[in-house]
Structures are given as structure tokens and as C-alpha cells.
Amino acid sequence: MSIVQLETIRKVYDTKVAVEGLSLKIEPGTMFGLLGPNGSGKTTSIRMMIGMTVPDSGTVQLFDQAFDRRALHRVGYLPEERGLYKKMKVIDQLVFLGQLHGLDEATARKRSLSWCDRMEIADAIDKKTEELSKGMQQKIQFIAALLHEPDLIIMDEPFSGLDPVNAELLMNTLLDLRKQGKAILFSTHRMDQVEKLCDAIALISRGKLVLSGSMRDVKAQYPRNRVQMVFTGPDAFLQHPGIAEAKNYSGIAELRLADPAAAQAILAAAINAGVLVSRFEVMEPTLEEIFIERVRASFGDAEFGGKVSA
Amino acid sequence: MHNILLIARREYLERVRTKGFMIATVLIPVLMAGLVGGGGYFASRAKTSSHIAVVSSDSRFATDLQHTLQSGKDSNMQVDLETPSPETRARLDQELTDKKSSLAGYLWVTAAPAGAVAARPTFSYKARSAGDISTRGTLEKSVSSVLMRESLSTRGLAGSEIDSLTLPVDIDTSESGSTLAAFGAAYVMFFLMYMVIMLYGMNTARSIIEEKTSRVFEVLLATIKPDELLAGKILGVGAVGLTQVGIWMAAAALLSSTGVAASVVGAGHVLISATQIIFFLLYFVFGFLLYSSVAAALGAMTNSEQELQQLNMFLVIPLACCMLLLPQIIRAPDSTLSRVASLVPFCSPLLMNFRVSLTHVQSWEIGLSFVLMAVTIAAILWVSARIYRVGILMYGKKPNLPEIMRWLKYS
Structure with missing residues (x-):
């Protein structure tokens, strides 16, 4: 019913x-x-x-x-x-x-x-x-x-x-x-x-x-491909092949993964490199992100310019 | 039906409880009676009291005219006598332009050429203001009466004979009731009808706009149909109007049946008859339905009181036409023009009702007026309901005519 x-x-x-x-x-x-x-x-x-x-x-x-x-x-x-x-x-x-x-x-x-x-x-x-x-x-x-x-x-x-x-x-x-x-x-x-x-x-x-x-x-429907981590130590592990894109704000990094399954491997690589990890979080996309992405797609990026207030 | 009654009941209670309703109930008839009664009183009692000068070489005529103007039946002017000379004219002209002087004008009398048979002197009047009609009227009347008296006295009639000859005639109409009072009552009722139809028609439109601006109807329309809302609204506002008119008519009937009216009008005659009361109520109901269904469409089309003001000529113009036709109907209540005009649905509530209290209208005419009004009301309601249904959900810009025509096609 x-x-x-x-x-x-x-x-x-x-x-x-x-x-x-x-x-x-x-x-x-x-x-x-x-x-x-x-x-x-x-x-x-x-x-x-x-x-x-x-x-x-x-x-x-x-x-x-x-x-x-x-x-x-x-x-x-x-x-x-x-x-x-x-x-x-x-x-x-x-x-x-x-x-x-x-x-x-x-x-x-x-x-x-x-x-x-x-x-x-x-x-x-x-x-x-x-x-x-x-x-x-x-x-x-x-x-x-x-x-x-x-x-x-x-x-x-x-x-x-x-x-x-x-x-x-x-x-x-x-x-x-x-x-x-x-x-x-x-x-x-x-x-x-x-x-x-x-x-x-x-x-x-x-x-x-x-x-x-x-x-x-x-x-x-949306892959859990985003990671937020807080760490101290060398940042060489960010070159890991499983990371598609990384932004490092001096110790707080936002990562986009090429493959959601790579998260564990990346964490392992960081620990092996002697990095002290105080936070490591695999995040699902927020509804707000999904909303903006889908609405933007429906309008076509060109004419989207500020028409949506989320 | 349940919903219509609920809407109507709310509308009725909310309106009857306001101070405005009570004040209007008391004040409007008082104002109407005051306007009509007061107007009549002043018209009958108004005496010209201007200060003028009469310039004439004929001193007997001048004194006579002065006497008539200063203590005549409907004038108590202040009159100066002057002898004609170019200096006098110059002085008077100068006085007329002087702001401190009270002189309203002067009458220049030029004597008739000697020897001509039945020749009259010629008169010219120069006034401070061209709009002073009443002084001119009084002058004309007084001059001709003085001329007649002089001419009669030169033919050898004694003063007392002349007085009895020129005495105005008084016709006694008390057998058929005081016509003046009956006319006054009809007149008051005409204006009362004008006021209430206008007032309650506008109230219907305002009430719709109120719900529209406060967005209340969004909630209402989630449970009831727009047609029910419209019907409830017209019924509710109409019931308020009927209550008010009912109170007035009851008061009038009470007044007529007690000694108060009898002492004014004369024993044995009523100020306002039961027939008049019944017709007033009936024509009010039909007139209200007619005008409020127009007003409902206007209210649904507009977004604010200001916009409504621009459109309310649709209500005012037909009512104003009735006002313009009123003198015609008073002069000849049974003429073809009067009969046709009073059958026009938009005019019937005012004009037919007025004729009914003035003269004996054929009953088929009264019947026809109601049939025509009923048909018109049905037609207007059909259109209004459609405009209302679409219009109340539209905000923002005022619709233009093609858009309104399109609304009519939506079902």
C-alpha cells in the first residue's frame, strides 16, 4: 500500500x-x-x-x-x-x-x-x-x-x-x-x-x-572515495598510486581515491613510512554535494551560474 | 454545503463583531438623514444677504427696490442707493476690486427713453464674482416684482389690492400625506441603497484580497473547493449587509409606527410603509449579489487594495449612472426613459426601488426587474467563479485581458 x-x-x-x-x-x-x-x-x-x-x-x-x-x-x-x-x-x-x-x-x-x-x-x-x-x-x-x-x-x-x-x-x-x-x-x-x-x-x-x-x-550510488586525514610526519605517502587527487593543508589532507578499496592500503603505507596518523576517515558524499552535482548536471554547467541556492 | 456555511459563518461573525460595523450601523442613517434633511433645510431657508449698490436716477423705484431687497420674502440684503454719474461708476468699480470692501456688486439702472409706450428701464449688474448666482436670481425676481407693483399702481390700484394680487398660492396636500416627507424618505432610501451596495460589494473584494495577501486560502483550498470558498464569502458578507439593513429598516418601521413620525408628517400618514421596507430588503439582496459577484472577480484579479482601487470604477460607474438618471426619474417616474432605465439590472436595485416608493409601478415591471437581475447574477457568477478559481492562485503581476480570457477556458 x-x-x-x-x-x-x-x-x-x-x-x-x-x-x-x-x-x-x-x-x-x-x-x-x-x-x-x-x-x-x-x-x-x-x-x-x-x-x-x-x-x-x-x-x-x-x-x-x-x-x-x-x-x-x-x-x-x-x-x-x-x-x-x-x-x-x-x-x-x-x-x-x-x-x-x-x-x-x-x-x-x-x-x-x-x-x-x-x-x-x-x-x-x-x-x-x-x-x-x-x-x-x-x-x-x-x-x-x-x-x-x-x-x-x-x-x-x-x-x-x-x-x-x-x-x-x-x-x-x-x-x-x-x-x-x-x-x-x-x-x-x-x-x-x-x-x-x-x-x-x-x-x-x-x-x-x-x-x-x-x-x-x-x-x-555514490562511491565512498573521499578520505580526510590528520597526520604528523613526512607526506611522501601521498604519492601512493591509489590516490587520484590530494590536497595537503600542512597536516590536514583531503584525498580523492581512484578506487574506494585503496583506503586501507594507503593507511598502511602511511604507517609504514613512520607517519603519526591521529585521524583517518573514509567519508561518504554528503547529500548537499550530491544535490549540487545533480542539479548542476541537469542545468548543464554553462548556464548554471548561481541559479541554485542549496 | 457544510463548508460553505462554515466559511460564511466565520465571515459573518468576524465582521459583525467589529466596532466598524456598529459605528456604521448607527452613523450611516444619521448621516443620510442629515444630508438630505439638512440640504433641504438650507435650501429653503437660505436668504441672500449680500451687500450691493443700486444706481438709479429714479429715486422712487430705487427706494422700492431697496425695501424689497432688504426685507423681502427670501432676501435681506444690504442695499446702498447711488445716483448715476461717471464718478459713481468709477468709485464702485474701484470698491469691487478692493478686498476690504464688502460690496458684492452694483445694479446700474438706465431709464427708458422718455415717451416710449410701456418702456422698461434696462438693467446691468456688475458683480465681484461671476459665480454669485443666488444674488443675481434674487435681483431678477425683486426687480420684476417692483416693476409690476409700480406699473399696477400707475394704473390706479391701491397698495392693499396689489398685495392680495401678488400673494403666492399655497396648495394643501395633507389629504394624501405630506408629499415632501414621502419624497424625503424615498430619497434617503435611494442614497442608503447606494451606500450599502457599494460598501458591501467592496467588502467582498477586500475580504478576498485579505485572504490572498495573507495567503490564508492556501490552507483553505487544501480542503475545500474555490467555488465553495467564493459562495461562502458572498453569503457571509451578504448576511452582514442584510443584518445592517435589517436593523435600519426595523428602526424605521418602529419610528413610523410611534408618534415621533406622526408629529412630523401629520397624523394618519406613515413615513415609510411596510411595502417600502420589503422592497428595500429584496432589492438590496439582489443588488448586493450582482455587485459583489463583479467585486469577487475584481478581488481575484488583483493583489492589493491599491490595485483594487484602480479597478473599482467597474462598481462605481453603474451606480453613478443611476445617480445621473435620478433627476429624470423624479421629474417623470413613469416616462419610457424611467421605465427602461429601471429595468437595467445594474440600475434596478436603485432606480426601480426608488420608483416603487414614488409611484405605482406595474407588478410585471417589478417581476421583470427581478428576473433580469437573477439572470445577470447567474451569468456574472459563472464568469467570476472561473476568474476566482485561477486568479487566487496567481500572485505577482496583474493579468491583462487576454490572460483573463484564457482563465475562463480553464475548468
């Missing part, structure tokens, strides 16, 4: 192709990261998942069934552009949004209060939204997306603009929800968060899928 399944969807606005042949699948209980540079079609893809826009071709399935608006009561959505009624009280606002998602008033009120407690904004419930800080407003909208206990949670840039304490509070909440078996899709530019949180990712660039799969599979 899958929570979301997109099958070769395509969307064209007038002359601009926003999304082209995108397919992806989100399983229950996964944290799914939707990545891509600005204007790559992330928001359009999300909007097609929840029926805000209709794809020109291709199919959207929610909860193993063809898209149906009634399924939207099982989806919680936090849009990238935060929006709340400025003059409305927080609690009224939450109850109203809860009711729109199919809750009755009493349940909506009860859950709003307990969520506000959990998100540490209980003293703001009787204030108007315009009196609150941006971070507080974001938490309120976060709550609004979760009130009806959705099975699919879609969050566009959920952590942007939050201080580290609150970002962690939200992150932990999302992790709890994943433990309960909910599927969570979020888009972000922060690769360190994706690396920490996500089980699976999809990277889109210029409306096309360039990379997807579970985090482990994606990383496995």
Missing part, C-alpha cells in the same frame, strides 16, 4: 513546463524529503497531490485510490507561504480550520488546546494572530495542519524561520508522528535536516525527477 502515488504527471502553465513526467511513491511510516532548487516545481507537485491544481496528464493516487476530494480530510497541509487571519483569535482560528477538515467544534477545541500545550504556546490562545511573532504563527499553522490527525502530512519548508529550539520541537513532533505510522512529506533546502530525518528522498530539477529512492540507496 502506498500513501501517495504520482504516475508521470505533467503540468504546463501557458508556455512554461512546470512539471514533466514526474513519478513518485510514498509509503506509510516514512519521512519523505522533496528536494529541488527554487522554481523547480516542488510547490506545483505538492499542489497537484492535494487537488489544488489538476495535472494536464498523468494520475494522482491518494491512499491507493484515484484522487478524490474526500480523501483530503486525511491530509494535513502546511503551505510554504504562511497565512492566518490577522484579526482572528488563535483558538477561533484553530477551531475554524479544524471544522473545515471535518471535525466537530468540541473535538476541534479540545485538540487545539492540547496541541497548544504541547507546542508551548498555551498563553497565546486568546490573542489575535497579528500580535504574535512569526515563529509563533508558524507553530499555530503547524498545529492547524495536524488537528484532524491526518495520515499524510505535507509540509512545505516547515523549519524555515524557526529558531533552533523550536525547529527541534517541530522535528521531534514529526518523528513522533512517523512512529505512529503517518507518512510525512516535506520540502526543504536544508540538506543537513534531510540527511538527519528522511528515509527517502526525491530530487527534482527543472520539473523533472533527477534522483529518488531510499536514503541508503541514494548514498550507495
Whole structure:
């Protein structure tokens, strides 16, 4: 069973192709990261998942069934552009949004209060939204997306603009929800968060899928051919044939290996040469590096020049 | 349907709770009554009190005119008498350009050539400001009345006979109620209708823009359809308007049924009838739906209040046309022009309603006006819903006409 399944969807606005042949699948209980540079079609893809826009071709399935608006009561959505009624009280606002998602008033009120407690904004419930800080407003909208206990949670840039304490509070909440078996899709530019949180990712660039799969599979596609080492002693071992490229910053060296298997041999060669090695680390490429490489490839290096903000 | 009601309920409660709503509910009728009543009061009581000079060689005529102008029925001017000579003219001309002098103008009377039969003197008036219409009007009236009295007295009539001859006639209309009060009520209702349709039409557009600029609808559209959002919004804002109008009409009905109105209008006649109230409410509902569906499209097309201001002529122009047609309808409420104009859907809420309170309109005309409005509302809503559906998701630049036409084709 899958929570979301997109099958070769395509969307064209007038002359601009926003999304082209995108397919992806989100399983229950996964944290799914939707990545891509600005204007790559992330928001359009999300909007097609929840029926805000209709794809020109291709199919959207929610909860193993063809898209149906009634399924939207099982989806919680936090849009990238935060929006709340400025003059409305927080609690009224939450109850109203809860009711729109199919809750009755009493349940909506009860859950709003307990969520506000959990998100540490209980003293703001009787204030108007315009009196609150941006971070507080974001938490309120976060709550609004979760009130009806959705099975699919879609969050566009959920952590942007939050201080580290609150970002962690939200992150932990999302992790709890994943433990309960909910599927969570979020888009972000922060690769360190994706690396920490996500089980699976999809990277889109210029409306096309360039990379997807579970985090482990994606990383496995990239060889562990980089070594960082800290040493004291002669640096003659850096001439080892297994090293394709070496940069030595007086005792801290970054190596790119010709063959990932050569790492042990190089370490042995260094020790034999009497070098004191205080750190030797074989590193996998970071998601950020993969991101930049793939996006750059999709644009073609010539026209890439600074269009991507990772 | 559940969603539409939720949206409408939120819209209604948030608006009715504001101080602005309560202030407008009290203030608008007071202002309207004040404007119409006050305007009428000043028009009827205004007396010209300018300071002028009369230059004439005929001293009897001059004194007579001075007397009429200083203590006449609708003037209490200050009048100086002068004898004609080139020096007088030079002095008066100089006084007219002097900022310290209060002289508003002078009337130069040139005597008729002697011997001519029934000859009249000729008059020329030189004023400080060419725009002083009321002084000129009063002068014309007074001069002709003085001339008539003189001419009658030279034909041998006594002063008292002349007075009784020139007495104005007063027609008693109390049998059919005070026409002035009935007219005043219709007039107030016309402006009230103009205000509320404009106000609530704009409120619909503003409410859409508010959601658009605050991006609230991104959340809303994740659960409900744009059409439901639009319907809820129009219903909610409309219900607020209906509440306000309802309060006014109830107050008016209460006032009419108590002694307050009777003491003003005369016993046995009501200021505002139940029929007038019912028609006002009905025409408000239809007028609001018509204008707010136009406003909804405008709101969806624009990104800010400022941009909306540029487009609100689409709401103002039809309403202003009704205003321009109003004198025609007052003069001849049953003329072909009046009947056709009041059937135009954009004008019916104002003009047909006005005619209904002034005259006996055929019931088929009233029926037809409602049918035409309903058809127009359906057509505009069809277009607006399409513009709204696409427009609310568009930010940034204002769409041009070809783009809007393309939006209509999206389903």
C-alpha cells in the first residue's frame, strides 16, 4: 500500500513546463524529503497531490485510490507561504480550520488546546494572530495542519524561520508522528535536516525527477572515495598510486581515491613510512554535494551560474 | 454545503463583531438623514444677504427696490442707493476690486427713453464674482416684482389690492400625506441603497484580497473547493449587509409606527410603509449579489487594495449612472426613459426601488426587474467563479485581458 502515488504527471502553465513526467511513491511510516532548487516545481507537485491544481496528464493516487476530494480530510497541509487571519483569535482560528477538515467544534477545541500545550504556546490562545511573532504563527499553522490527525502530512519548508529550539520541537513532533505510522512529506533546502530525518528522498530539477529512492540507496550510488586525514610526519605517502587527487593543508589532507578499496592500503603505507596518523576517515558524499552535482548536471554547467541556492 | 456555511459563518461573525460595523450601523442613517434633511433645510431657508449698490436716477423705484431687497420674502440684503454719474461708476468699480470692501456688486439702472409706450428701464449688474448666482436670481425676481407693483399702481390700484394680487398660492396636500416627507424618505432610501451596495460589494473584494495577501486560502483550498470558498464569502458578507439593513429598516418601521413620525408628517400618514421596507430588503439582496459577484472577480484579479482601487470604477460607474438618471426619474417616474432605465439590472436595485416608493409601478415591471437581475447574477457568477478559481492562485503581476480570457477556458 502506498500513501501517495504520482504516475508521470505533467503540468504546463501557458508556455512554461512546470512539471514533466514526474513519478513518485510514498509509503506509510516514512519521512519523505522533496528536494529541488527554487522554481523547480516542488510547490506545483505538492499542489497537484492535494487537488489544488489538476495535472494536464498523468494520475494522482491518494491512499491507493484515484484522487478524490474526500480523501483530503486525511491530509494535513502546511503551505510554504504562511497565512492566518490577522484579526482572528488563535483558538477561533484553530477551531475554524479544524471544522473545515471535518471535525466537530468540541473535538476541534479540545485538540487545539492540547496541541497548544504541547507546542508551548498555551498563553497565546486568546490573542489575535497579528500580535504574535512569526515563529509563533508558524507553530499555530503547524498545529492547524495536524488537528484532524491526518495520515499524510505535507509540509512545505516547515523549519524555515524557526529558531533552533523550536525547529527541534517541530522535528521531534514529526518523528513522533512517523512512529505512529503517518507518512510525512516535506520540502526543504536544508540538506543537513534531510540527511538527519528522511528515509527517502526525491530530487527534482527543472520539473523533472533527477534522483529518488531510499536514503541508503541514494548514498550507495555514490562511491565512498573521499578520505580526510590528520597526520604528523613526512607526506611522501601521498604519492601512493591509489590516490587520484590530494590536497595537503600542512597536516590536514583531503584525498580523492581512484578506487574506494585503496583506503586501507594507503593507511598502511602511511604507517609504514613512520607517519603519526591521529585521524583517518573514509567519508561518504554528503547529500548537499550530491544535490549540487545533480542539479548542476541537469542545468548543464554553462548556464548554471548561481541559479541554485542549496 | 457544510463548508460553505462554515466559511460564511466565520465571515459573518468576524465582521459583525467589529466596532466598524456598529459605528456604521448607527452613523450611516444619521448621516443620510442629515444630508438630505439638512440640504433641504438650507435650501429653503437660505436668504441672500449680500451687500450691493443700486444706481438709479429714479429715486422712487430705487427706494422700492431697496425695501424689497432688504426685507423681502427670501432676501435681506444690504442695499446702498447711488445716483448715476461717471464718478459713481468709477468709485464702485474701484470698491469691487478692493478686498476690504464688502460690496458684492452694483445694479446700474438706465431709464427708458422718455415717451416710449410701456418702456422698461434696462438693467446691468456688475458683480465681484461671476459665480454669485443666488444674488443675481434674487435681483431678477425683486426687480420684476417692483416693476409690476409700480406699473399696477400707475394704473390706479391701491397698495392693499396689489398685495392680495401678488400673494403666492399655497396648495394643501395633507389629504394624501405630506408629499415632501414621502419624497424625503424615498430619497434617503435611494442614497442608503447606494451606500450599502457599494460598501458591501467592496467588502467582498477586500475580504478576498485579505485572504490572498495573507495567503490564508492556501490552507483553505487544501480542503475545500474555490467555488465553495467564493459562495461562502458572498453569503457571509451578504448576511452582514442584510443584518445592517435589517436593523435600519426595523428602526424605521418602529419610528413610523410611534408618534415621533406622526408629529412630523401629520397624523394618519406613515413615513415609510411596510411595502417600502420589503422592497428595500429584496432589492438590496439582489443588488448586493450582482455587485459583489463583479467585486469577487475584481478581488481575484488583483493583489492589493491599491490595485483594487484602480479597478473599482467597474462598481462605481453603474451606480453613478443611476445617480445621473435620478433627476429624470423624479421629474417623470413613469416616462419610457424611467421605465427602461429601471429595468437595467445594474440600475434596478436603485432606480426601480426608488420608483416603487414614488409611484405605482406595474407588478410585471417589478417581476421583470427581478428576473433580469437573477439572470445577470447567474451569468456574472459563472464568469467570476472561473476568474476566482485561477486568479487566487496567481500572485505577482496583474493579468491583462487576454490572460483573463484564457482563465475562463480553464475548468
